[in-house]
Amino acid sequence: xxxxxxxxxxxxxxxxxxxxxxxxxxxxxxxxxxxxxxxxxxxxxxxxxxxxxxxxxxxxxxxxxxxxxxxxxxxxxxxxxxxxxxxxxxxxxxxxxxxxxxxxxxxxxxxxxxxxxxxxxxxxxxxxxxxxxxxxxxxxxxxxxxxxxxxxxxxxxxxxxxxxxxxxxxxxxxxxxxxxxxxxxxxxxxxxxxxxxxxxxxxxxxxxxxxxxxxxxxxxxxxxxxxxxxxxxxxxxxxxxxxxxxxxxxxxxxxxxxxxxxxxxxxxxxxxxxxxxxxxxxxxxxxxxxxxxxxxxxxxxxxxxxxxxxxxxxxxxxxxxxxxxxxxxxxxxxxxxxxxxxxxxxxxxxxxxxxxxxxxxxxxxxxxxxxxxxxxxxxxxxxxxxxxxxxxxxxxxxxxxxxxxxxxxxxxxxxxxxxxxxxxxxxxxxxxxxxxxxxxxxxxxxxxxxxxxxxxxxxxxxxxxxxxxxxxxxxxxxxxxxxxxxxxxxxxxxxxxxxxxxxxxxxxxxxxxxxxxxxxxxxxxxxxxxxxxxxxxxxxxxxxxxxxxxxxxxxxxxxxxxxxxxxxxxxxxxxxxxxxxxxxxxxxxxxxxxxxxxxxxxxxxxxxxxxxxxxxxxxxxxxxxxxxxxxxxxxxxxxxxxxxxxxxxxxxxxxxx
Numbered sequence: 251x252x253x254x255x256x257x258x259x260x261x262x263x264x265x266x267x268x269x270x271x272x273x274x275x276x277x278x279x280x281x282x283x284x285x286x287x288x289x290x291x292x293x294x295x296x297x298x299x300x301x302x303x304x305x306x307x308x309x310x311x312x313x314x315x316x317x318x319x320x321x322x323x324x325x326x327x328x329x330x331x332x333x334x335x336x337x338x339x340x341x342x343x344x345x346x347x348x349x350x351x352x353x354x355x356x357x358x359x360x361x362x363x364x365x366x367x368x369x370x371x372x373x374x375x376x377x378x379x380x381x382x383x384x385x386x387x388x389x390x391x392x393x394x395x396x397x398x399x400x401x402x403x404x405x406x407x408x409x410x411x412x413x414x415x416x417x418x419x420x421x422x423x424x425x426x427x428x429x430x431x432x433x434x435x436x437x438x439x440x441x442x443x444x445x446x447x448x449x450x451x452x453x454x455x456x457x458x459x460x461x462x463x464x465x466x467x468x469x470x471x472x473x474x475x476x477x478x479x480x481x482x483x484x485x486x487x488x489x490x491x492x493x494x495x496x497x498x499x500x501x502x503x504x505x506x507x508x509x510x511x512x513x514x515x516x517x518x519x520x521x522x523x524x525x526x527x528x529x530x531x532x533x534x535x536x537x538x539x540x541x542x543x544x545x546x547x548x549x550x551x552x553x554x555x556x557x558x559x560x561x562x563x564x565x566x567x568x569x570x571x572x573x574x575x576x577x578x579x580x581x582x583x584x585x586x587x588x589x590x591x592x593x594x595x596x597x598x599x600x601x602x603x604x605x606x607x608x609x610x611x612x613x614x615x616x617x618x619x620x621x622x623x624x625x626x627x628x629x630x631x632x633x634x635x636x637x638x639x640x641x642x643x644x645x646x647x648x649x650x651x652x653x654x655x656x657x658x659x660x661x662x663x664x665x666x667x668x669x670x671x672x673x674x675x676x677x678x679x680x681x682x683x684x685x686x687x688x689x690x691x692x693x694x695x696x697x698x699x700x701x702x703x704x705x706x707x708x709x710x711x712x713x714x715x716x717x718x719x720x721x722x723x724x725x726x727x728x729x730x731x732x733x734x735x736x737x738x739x740x741x742x743x744x745x746x747x748x749x750x751x752x753x754x755x756x757x758x759x760x761x762x763x764x765x766x767x768x769x770x771x772x773x774x775x776x777x778x779x780x781x782x783x784x785x786x787x788x789x790x791x792x793x794x795x796x797x798x799x800x801x802x803x804x805x806x807x808x809x810x811x812x813x814x815x816x817x818x819x820x821x822x823x824x825x826x827x828x829x830x831x832x833x834x835x836x837x838x839x840x841x842x843x844x845x846x847x848x849x850x851x852x853x854x855x856x857x858x859x860x861x862x863x864x865x866x867x868x869x870x871x872x873x874x875x876x877x878x879x880x881x882x883x884x885x886x887x888x889x890x891x892x893x894x895x896x897x898x899x900x901x902x903x904x905x906x907x
Contacts, residue, residue, distance in 0.1 A: 252871025253894040258601040258610035261572025263547035266535040267312040269319045273539050277343065279309025280572045282890035285324065285343055292545035292555050295569035298343045301326060305873055305890050311360035315384060316367045323385050325357030325372060332356055332375055338385060351388045359405040363412035371415055373402025378417050380430060391430025399424060399433060406449040408456050416474065418446025423461055425474050439477035441465040448493045454500055462490035467505055469518050482521035483512055494534040498541040506531025511546060513560050524560035528596060550597040571892035578878050578887060579625035587880055589893060590622030590635060600635060607885040607895045616649035617642060626717025628724050628738035636714025636726055643739050652739060653709060720758035723777055727753040732765045734777060747780045748772060755795040759837055762801045766792050773817050783818035796835035796844060798860055804844055806832030811846060826865040827856065834876040847874040855886055870894060
C-alpha cells in the first residue's frame with residue numbers, strides 16, 4: 251500500500267476545467283504531475299492520477315471531450331526544459347498515455363473548436379499543431395522552422411469557423427483564416443515583443459477578441475486587425491496570465507494577473523480588483539450554470555472559491571497539496587511535529603501537526619513570507635527556524651528574528667569598545683595566523699591546530715541550511731559559517747576553529763557534532779576542538795550527514811551511503827544498502843536507527859537498526875526528501891507533494907536483510 255498524503259494543503263495550482271456533463275465535477279492540474287478532481291464544485295479535492303508517472307510535469311492545459319467526458323487530454327511542460335507532452339486518458343483520468351506525435355514537446359496551450367469537438371489545436375515550443383479526429387492524430391500547421399511562429403503560449407478558435415485560429419506567442423499574436431495554410435501577424439496596437447498569455451473570442455460576436463500579455467490587456471473589435479490597450483489595471487499588475495468570460499453575461503470578463511484577480515462588468519471599460527494584490531492567478535473557472543460561482547487556481551495559495559461573483563474568496567484546498575517540504579522538527583514533549591516550506595511566501599513558512607501528520611496548521615506569523623530551509627529545537631524546547639535571511643525563534647504564535655548574532659573575540663578595540671563592522675564584510679573574511687591560510691572552500695584549516703576566526707557578525711542575514719542540538723548548545727550551518735548558541739537560540743556566535751563561508755550540514759548525537767560543506771567535514775566532541783574528517787574517496791559531493799549514538803559518522807551522496815567509526819580514517823558500506831543518490835540521513839535516538847531516503851531513483855524509505863546494522867525498507871510510492879518516526883508510524887516529506895504518512899491498521903510492506 252502506498253503511503254497516504256495528508257498535506258499541508260495548498261501550493262501551486264495551474265489549471266481548472268469542468269466536466270461538460272457535470273459542472274460540479276472539476277479537474278485541477280498542478281505543478282507536480284498530479285491531476286486532481288472535485289465532485290463538489292471545488293470545495294474539496296482528491297488526487298486522481300499522476301500524469302506520465304513523473305513529478306516534474308506542469309499541467310497547464312486540460313480538455314474534457316464534450317462528446318465523451320471520459321476522454322480527457324492534458325498538455326504538459328517541464329520547467330527549465332523543452333520536455334513535456336500531450337497525455338490522453340480514456341477512462342476519466344485514471345490512466346494516461348502519451349500522444350506519440352507530440353511526445354517530448356512542451357505543450358504550452360491546448361484548445362477545442364466550439365463548433366466541432368473533433369477539431370483541436372495544440373501549441374508547443376516548436377509551433378502550432380492541429381487534430382481533426384479528437385486528438386488521435388496531429389499535424390503541424392505552422393511553417394517548419396518559422397522564425398516567428400513558435401513558443402505558442404495561447405490559442406483560441408473562432409466560435410463559428412474552426413478554420414480561424416488565433417495563436418499567442420512569446421513575441422506577439424498571430425491569426426490564420428484557412429486552418430494554418432497562411433498566418434498573419436496581428437500586432438497592430440500591441441506593444442512590441444509582448445508575451446501573449448491568453449486569447450478569448452466572444453462566443454456571440456466573433457469579431458470581439460481579447461488578448462492578455464506581459465504588457466497588459468488588449469481588445470479588438472475587428473477580429474484582431476487592430477487592438478486597443480485596455481485601461482484600468484495598474485501597470486504593476488499588467489502581467490495578465492488568463493482571461494475568462496462569464497458565459498451567462500458576456501460583458502463580464504475576469505483577468506487573472508500577477509497582482510490579483512480583476513473583473514470588468516462593462517466589456518473592459520473599467521476594472522475592479524477582487525482579491526488582494528499578493529494573489530498570483532493562473533486560471534479562472536466560471537460555472538456556466540451559476541456564474542457567481544468562481545474557482546481560481548493560484549500560485550502558492552492553491553485554490554480559491556467565490557460564491558458571489560468574486561467579491562469574496564475563501565481557500566478550498568482540502569485534499570490538494572503541492573508543497574515543497576525542506577525541513578522537519580519533532581517536539582515529543584508536546585506531541586507536535588513541525589515542517590518548513592519553501593517557495594510559498596506568505597502561504598508557506600512553518601506548519602505544525604498535533605496528530606502525527608494527519609492535519610496541519612500554518613504557524614508562520616512574523617516570518618514575512620521567508621523560505622524555511624531548516625528547523626531546530628533548543629534543549630528547553632524553543633523552536634528555531636533557519637531561513638534565507640537569518641534565524642527566527644517561535645514565541646507563542648509569532649516568530650521573531652534573532653538579531654543578536656555575533657562573533658566572540660574579534661571586532662573589539664583596544665579600549666574594549668565594539669568596532670562597527672559592516673555586515674556586508676562579514677561573510678568571507680579570514681584572519682591569517684602563523685602564515686597559514688584557512689581554506690574557505692573546504693571549511694578546514696590547512697594544518698592541524700591552525701586557528702580560524704572571522705570578522706564580527708552583526709545583524710546576520712544569511713541562509714541557514716541545517717540545525718542540530720548537542721546538550722545545551724544549538725549549532726547552525728549557514729552561508730557565513732557554523733554558528734553556535736548556548737542561550738536557547740537568543741544569541742549566536744561563530745564557532746572558532748572553523749572557516750567562514752558556506753556550510754551546508756550539521757548533525758549531532760549526545761555531545762558529538764559533525765559539520766560539513768559540500769566537500770569536507772569536521773568533527774567535534776562537546777564543540778571545544780575540531781578535527782578534519784577525511785571523506786570517502788568515492789564520494790564526489792556530500793548530500794547528507796548524520797552522527798549516531800556511538801559517535802559513528804554517516805555520510806551520503808550520489809555514490810551511496812558510508813559510515814565511519816574512526817572519524818574518517820576508514821569507511822564501510824552495508825551489503826544490504828547498495829544505494830545511489832542519497833539525499834537524507836537521520837539518526838533517531840529513541841529507536842536507535844538511521845533513516846535515509848534517495849532522490850528519484852526509487853520510492854523506498856530505509857532504516858539501519860543499530861548496533862546490529864540490519865536494514866529494513868518500506869515501499870512508499872512517493873519520491874522522498876526525508877523520513878522520520880512519529881509514535882507508532884513513520885512520516886515522510888516528498889519532493890513536491892507535501893507530507894505522506896505510513897498507513898496504520900495494516901502491516902507495512904517491509905523486509906529485513
